[in-house]
């Protein structure tokens with residue numbers, strides 16, 4: 425039996441280190457190229473740095489951006505922001521139903 429937990433830990437750390445460009449790229453758009461370069465050329469070290477650089481250069485995922493929509497009541501002017509698009513905004517102040525088209 426091989427009782428060397430440090431060896432296992434360092435191997436895990438090495439794998440995680442190797443996959444850092446992919447981990448970064450997974451939160452971005454158009455990440456398939458980075459994943460390919462990381463997987464197949466990451467061991468060349470140069471390929472790893474290229475993948476890492478590309479991963480950081482990628483645009484952020486569009487839906488992970490924090491977008492807020494501002495709604496205001498047509499009746500009393502009450503304003504409130506939501507992190508999603510609403511079709512119906514029921515005013516909590518005057519209970520007026522505000523409808524919005526797509």
Ligand SMILES: [Zn+2]
Nearest residue numbers: 497500515518
């Ligand atoms: Zn209102």
